[in-house]
Amino acid sequence: MSETLHAVSVEVNGKPRSAQVPARLSLVDWLRDDLLLTGTHVGCEHGICGACSVMLDGEPVRACLMYAVQAHGHRVTTVEGLAKPDGSMSVLQDSFCEAHGLQCGYCTPGMLIAAQGLLNTNPDPTEAQIRDAIGGNLCRCTGYQQIVEAVQLAAERTAKEAK
Amino acid sequence: MKAAPFEYARAASLSEVCALLATHGDGAKLLAGGQSLVPMMAMRLVRPAWLVDINEIAELKFIAVEKDMARTGACTRQGAVERDHALAARVPLLRQALAWVGHVQTRNRGTIGGSLAHADPCAELPLVAQVLGARMLLRSGTGARTLEAEKFFAGPMATNVRPGECLEEIHWPAWSWRHTGSAFTEISVRHGDFAMVAAAAQVAIDGDGRCVRAAFGLGGVGGTPLAFPKIAGRLVGTRLDDAAVNDAAHAAATETQPGSDLHASAEYRRHLAGVLAARALREARERARSL
Incomplete structure (x- = not known):
């Protein structure tokens, strides 16, 4: 056909x-x-x-x-x-590693896109705003807590780098 | 989970849409944000011969806030409406409802007109349209006509849009009373899912706290979203005290004929209808009083 x-x-x-x-x-x-x-x-x-x-x-x-x-x-x-031009991980990606924001990794690309979308418009989000931003992404491993912490860590790091 | 084959046309203007609809008739389906249609096509619940894509038509994407109403183009993204502060100031119920619609990713793509034309009886935007008495401007190759929300929704996933017509814009009435408050609430299995039952309310009070106008409605408890203008009319002149609000909510819930499914029995849905209608009316009242 x-x-x-x-x-x-x-x-x-x-x-x-x-x-x-x-x-x-x-x-x-x-x-x-x-x-x-x-x-x-x-x-x-x-x-x-x-x-x-x-x-x-x-x-x-x-x-x-x-x-x-x-x-x-x-x-x-x-x-x-999302990676830096030299291929190394972005602040958000690195924060997911650091905060153990993933286990099997299946949801991770979607989580990273959702979280980066949030940080691009809201560099200092509240926990509730983070949870809302990733509300459309299912993770069956982590229980979401470390993902939220990873996004918080990325926001803190980005703010520090900007100083 | 792949759509069956179809022919695709990317329309550049509304007149091109009308011409394509006239040519392909019932075999053509309009593709707006695709957040409901594309999954239905993936599951092969829908197999249109032609998809007419309206996403690139600039004239269908706008928000215009006017004195006594706001106008939105049918293909305006839900996210764009949610973020528009001027619109939220004139028709606050829209932003309040959109907080319950899907997720960030679906609102960035989903459109206002698409949600209305899809006419899911549990969906939030059709309920807002029904409660506010929104007017839908429909365009076809032979002319244009306007349908009030009440006449627009025909049943579950069914509207009175005729073959060959395209939803062009939606007029959302704005109330001019200074003390106007509105609220939207719902219960679903998870936030962002379709509502088991949803309730929307808008009330206006005068300087003495007496109600001068009230409107409220319920979703998920009938074939279309329901508004209760007669019951709401009985609130006018009251101080919207809890007893009056509870009476109105109970009267509305009694009129509903919800269905049963895996998640909720008809009885439970009717119970929720009363609880949520009262909650929405109380929240709307508190907002009106705080202004």
Whole structure:
């Protein structure tokens, strides 16, 4: 069966990427299977678990609830795009290691995107604001406490670095 | 969990949407934020032949705060509405309700019009539309018409939007009384899930604390969100004391005919309806008094 292909041009992690995609290809499948950016995880594929969160034009969205064709002309940032230019981990990523904000790691890319989205607009969030920001991301290992602490640690570190 | 194949058209304008709908008829479905439609397509509960994507149409994305109402374009993101301070000042119930809608990621993508057109009887925005008496402007290739919320919602996941019509904008009435307060509350299994029962209320009081206007409604207890204008009308002239509020909430709950499911029996939902309606009315009253 041949499906109509659509041209897409998307800025992914700062680089222009182009492809021909069938309309029903989800954004997360395009990122993982075609661009080999496998940091973004596929969980439930229907918008419940948050594992596939990416930033679209700087705002966290679920990549399983968008078709790749819809990203045409937009900017996408995946978890790979959070690292520093030299490839070393960002303050938030390092804080997740430090505070033990992960166990199996499956939810982690989504958690990082959600938390970075929060810190970008609110560098000094309250615990309640952190919990609200990651409310759409399911973690079955940590009980969330260390994830919240990791985000708090990242906020403190970023504030210190800025001084 | 992959959608069945479909043809895709990215519309650049509202007139293009109308032309595409006219061409493809019932086989076409509008794609707004996709936070409900895309999962339904993934589960193959919906298999449209054509998807008409309205996300790139600038004329459908705006917030305009006017003297006696606020207007929102149908494809305005829920997150954009939530963050708009001028809108929150004129129609505070919208921001109060949006705090209960999904999560940050879904509100960044989900749209106001998409939620209304999806018409889930448990959803928050349809309840706000019903309580405030929002007006929906519908556009087709042959003209435009306006439907009041009461006539817009036809049943669970059903509206009176005709084939060939596209929701263009929504008019949210703003109350002009100085002491106007509103509140939204709900019970769900987890925060961000669909409401088991939701309640919204808005009241206005005069300088003496007497109610000059009241509106309230319930979601999740019928095929559409329900407003209770007659019962709310009986609150006018009272001081909105707890007894009057409880009477109104109880009367409304008695009128509902909720269903039963795994999470809650009809009886429990009706009980919640009374409790939450009273809670929303009391919170709205306290906000009105504090102004």
